[in-house]
Amino acid sequence: MKLRLQFTGVGGQGVLTGANTLAKAFLSRGENVLMSEVHGMAQRGGSVVCTVCVGRVYSPLIADGAADALVSMEPVEALRSIAKLKPGGVVLTDVNPVIPANVSMGYHQYPPLDAVLEELESRGTLRSIDALALARQAGHAITKNIVMLGGLAATDLLPLSREELLDTVKANVPPAYVEMNEEAFTLGYRAVQAQR
Amino acid sequence: MDVLSSQAQALLLGNEAIVRGALESDIDVATTYPGTPSSEIADTFSAVARHFTSRQQDPGFYFQYSTNEKVALEFAAAAAVSGLRALTCMKHVGLNVAADAFMTYMYVGCKGGHVIVTADDPSCHSSQNEQDNRYYAKFGHAPLLEPSTAQEARDMTMAAFDLSEELRLPVLLRMTTRTSHVRGPVTLGPMNLTAKKGHFDKDPLMVTVPAVARQLHPVLLEKMERAEALAEDSPFNRVEEMGGGTGIVTSGAAYNYVREVAEELSIPCSILKLGMTHPLPRNLCRDFLRDHRRILVVEELESFLEEQLRALAQKEEMDVEILGKGFGGLRRIYEYDVDIVERALRALSGREEKPPLAPASTALPPRPPVLCPGCPHRATYYALKQVAPPDTIYPTDIGCYTLGKAPPLEMADFLLCMGSNVGTACGFSQTTDQKVVSFMGDSTFFHAGLPGIVNAVHHRHDCVITVLDNRTTAMTGHQPHPGTERDGMGYEAQMLLVEDVVRGLGVEHVEVVNPNNLAKTREAFQRALAYRGTSVVVSKAPCRLLLSTRGSFEVVEEKCTQCSRCIQEFGCPAFYYDGDRIRINETLCSACGVCTQVCPSGAIRRKK
Numbered sequence: 001m002k003l004r005l006q007f008t009g010v011g012g013q014g015v016l017t018g019a020n021t022l023a024k025a026f027l028s029r030g031e032n033v034l035m036s037e038v039h040g041m042a043q044r045g046g047s048v049v050c051t052v053c054v055g056r057v058y059s060p061l062i063a064d065g066a067a068d069a070l071v072s073m074e075p076v077e078a079l080r081s082i083a084k085l086k087p088g089g090v091v092l093t094d095v096n097p098v099i100p101a102n103v104s105m106g107y108h109q110y111p112p113l114d115a116v117l118e119e120l121e122s123r124g125t126l127r128s129i130d131a132l133a134l135a136r137q138a139g140h141a142i143t144k145n146i147v148m149l150g151g152l153a154a155t156d157l158l159p160l161s162r163e164e165l166l167d168t169v170k171a172n173v174p175p176a177y178v179e180m181n182e183e184a185f186t187l188g189y190r191a192v193q194a195q196r
Numbered sequence: 197m198d199v200l201s202s203q204a205q206a207l208l209l210g211n212e213a214i215v216r217g218a219l220e221s222d223i224d225v226a227t228t229y230p231g232t233p234s235s236e237i238a239d240t241f242s243a244v245a246r247h248f249t250s251r252q253q254d255p256g257f258y259f260q261y262s263t264n265e266k267v268a269l270e271f272a273a274a275a276a277v278s279g280l281r282a283l284t285c286m287k288h289v290g291l292n293v294a295a296d297a298f299m300t301y302m303y304v305g306c307k308g309g310h311v312i313v314t315a316d317d318p319s320c321h322s323s324q325n326e327q328d329n330r331y332y333a334k335f336g337h338a339p340l341l342e343p344s345t346a347q348e349a350r351d352m353t354m355a356a357f358d359l360s361e362e363l364r365l366p367v368l369l370r371m372t373t374r375t376s377h378v379r380g381p382v383t384l385g386p387m388n389l390t391a392k393k394g395h396f397d398k399d400p401l402m403v404t405v406p407a408v409a410r411q412l413h414p415v416l417l418e419k420m421e422r423a424e425a426l427a428e429d430s431p432f433n434r435v436e437e438m439g440g441g442t443g444i445v446t447s448g449a450a451y452n453y454v455r456e457v458a459e460e461l462s463i464p465c466s467i468l469k470l471g472m473t474h475p476l477p478r479n480l481c482r483d484f485l486r487d488h489r490r491i492l493v494v495e496e497l498e499s500f501l502e503e504q505l506r507a508l509a510q511k512e513e514m515d516v517e518i519l520g521k522g523f524g525g526l527r528r529i530y531e532y533d534v535d536i537v538e539r540a541l542r543a544l545s546g547r548e549e550k551p552p553l554a555p556a557s558t559a560l561p562p563r564p565p566v567l568c569p570g571c572p573h574r575a576t577y578y579a580l581k582q583v584a585p586p587d588t589i590y591p592t593d594i595g596c597y598t599l600g601k602a603p604p605l606e607m608a609d610f611l612l613c614m615g616s617n618v619g620t621a622c623g624f625s626q627t628t629d630q631k632v633v634s635f636m637g638d639s640t641f642f643h644a645g646l647p648g649i650v651n652a653v654h655h656r657h658d659c660v661i662t663v664l665d666n667r668t669t670a671m672t673g674h675q676p677h678p679g680t681e682r683d684g685m686g687y688e689a690q691m692l693l694v695e696d697v698v699r700g701l702g703v704e705h706v707e708v709v710n711p712n713n714l715a716k717t718r719e720a721f722q723r724a725l726a727y728r729g730t731s732v733v734v735s736k737a738p739c740r741l742l743l744s745t746r747g748s749f750e751v752v753e754e755k756c757t758q759c760s761r762c763i764q765e766f767g768c769p770a771f772y773y774d775g776d777r778i779r780i781n782e783t784l785c786s787a788c789g790v791c792t793q794v795c796p797s798g799a800i801r802r803k804k
Contacts, residue, residue, distance in 0.1 A: 040232030040322035046565035063534035108561035
């Protein structure tokens with residue numbers, strides 16, 4: 001078995017934590033798992049890319065066209081990594097743009113959301129959800145990465161049961177936040193399931 | 197904490213695995229100056245130490261965020277010559293700072309094992325250059341280990357302590373951004389956290405006067421001959437047979453890509469995977485060269501292995517074709533990845549190139565890192581820009597504030613290395629007629645700023661030196677420094693105030709200002725610019741990420757004239773255009789409120 005996922009988003013959105021939780025779920029099943037993380041300067045509001053590679057793999061970086069899925073906390077960041085996606089792979093993205101400062105200042109343009117989603121759809125199986133709204137509904141915007149994990153669990157891509165992943169989520173948040181994260185996970189799961 | 201796991205296996209970052217290896221090796225002393233991609237090594241040591249000290253327990257080792265890398269290395273060298281086990285970690289350019297101590301320390305050698313970790317940064321993800329520090333091993337005569345995985349990071353750290361004690365020589369462990377920041381499963385052993393004190397036994401051969409140095413140099417070369425014999429038998433140097441054919445020599449992160457591509461594409465080859473790369477195990481390499489007609493060397497950055505293999509083949513008069521840099525798109529710049537290595541291995545095995553996959557056809561805005569919303573550096577830059585003459589030169593330094601280079605602030609003109617802002621400010625002020633205002637952070641001030649300031653004061657150079665004092669080492673993850681009240685062990689420490697230090701250095705014009713008050717900051721810079729001679733402005737406000745944020749600000753539509761000063765001149769990333777209205781993204785806004793002083797129409801208010 002080999003599975004490769006690329007997580008993307010903007011520094012501060014919890015990209016690493018989400019990917020890390022998934023990796024731990026695989027490790028607890030005894031799978032080999034590698035992650036490549038981004039630390040340091042790039043985290044200051046820049047593009048963040050993180051990978052989770054599972055099974056008989058050696059490289060933590062994913063070759064072009066080798067990712068089974070892209071999981072993105074921001075639509076443009078999903079498209080930025082699109083060359084990594086296997087033809088027909090899964091793209092799971094939040095639909096809320098985070099506008100870079102250089103766009104506000106008029107140096108660049110943020111493409112229309114429809115155009116972004118349309119191109120994502122042309123390259124794979126698109127699941128786009130308003131993860132931010134679901135995270136707020138669960139109790140806090142910070143749980144957006146867990147909403148995304150719940151969504152990922154509903155894609156049939158993971159050789160993990162929904163319960164296995166949820167258990168790992170619950171085991172990796174402080175006790176006071178277990179309920180909120182479970183709700184976030186469930187809302188994400190349902191949102192993606194509704195699109196199937 | 198995963199690094200303290202009592203399970204048989206844990207998912208660890210390469211940097212964390214180094215710490216685990218050290219904890220399993222009964223480490224006594226760890227020192228550092230933080231720098232990406234090495235920072236998590238030290239931060240993990242600090243977190244482990246504080247885990248114990250906060251419970252009034254002895255962690256069994258002493259950890260220090262030293263003032264700079266040179267001090268960190270010297271501190272640990274003292275421990276190691278006193279018989280203790282020590283580890284010093286730093287980013288690649290940190291070893292330049294420590295190089296003066298390093299080069300002679302190799303002559304002297306150590307008694308307890310000393311592992312020096314250098315974390316290189318191919319592709320300059322967070323650095324001002326991508327120098328290949330394997331050459332420091334050759335330059336200084338240090339045994340060199342290069343892990344490829346998190347597991348090897350732990351295993352090689354443990355082996356490095358033993359190697360160092362056997363040879364009585366510090367050992368270099370060379371990480372790269374990818375091996376530091378890969379997370380993978382690591383098989384663990386029991387930790388050994390016994391606290392002990394060293395004892396320094398005096399020896400005239402530890403005072404490196406010329407006569408002693410001349411005695412020590414041949415001893416060092418002899419130690420390296422023994423190191424080579426050990427490299428021949430090192431379990432980290434091995435041949436992986438994958439169906440014979442061409443030989444591939446590789447090390448570090450590049451090995452992972454070679455192995456993955458060879459397996460995925462079923463390319464017949466044998467891989468000489470080198471983990472101990474200096475001194476080169478010449479017998480092992482000679483045998484490998486002899487067994488193959490064609491060799492491809494796959495290594496990131498410089499031709500470190502390739503050059504040595506070519507020299508070996510020439511000396512042994514071997515008939516072998518050695519390929520490396522320049523073959524199949526392998527370059528001596530930037531980080532490698534699977535695609536780069538795949539292209540080379542396809543060329544090597546005579547296969548067609550992989551058809552390229554199209555990137556997005558929609559034009560995407562770049563998203564570089566930026567100063568955070570509420571960052572006090574933005575306020576300092578904005579205020580200064582309003583009062584400084586247009587041709588002012590702004591030498592800058594290493595830290596978050598380098599991000600002031602980006603528009604609209606554009607407050608960074610020249611940068612070399614840690615502390616270079618002051619030295620270059622002296623030079624610009626003497627050799628041009630332009631005004632000079634330089635910038636450095638508080639941690640940089642203590643690291644490498646002081647000698648430059650002394651130089652400025654002594655020679656009466658006419659420049660304004662700004663210390664952006666945000667009370668932490670922000671960019672690398674908020675480590676303490678000599679200006680903070682606690683140290684890396686969690687203990688109370690003596691807090692040095694930047695303004696006291698510069699007064700002590702003889703600076704006569706010192707301003708201390710809170711940059712979040714723009715009017716006062718402008719006035720402070722006006723006075724400093726008018727002063728003839730060296731002046732220092734300490735712009736003091738804590739990093740916004742250290743403060744909890746309550747609420748946000750909003751734009752009052754009726755009052756906003758859309759002059760867009762908040763976006764076009766101040767450049768806070770929380771502002772954006774919603775159609776033609778200016779709004780504030782409340783999830784980004786940190787509620788610093790500085791924008792209320794920027795807006796000429798009073799259109800920004802705290803959101804109720």
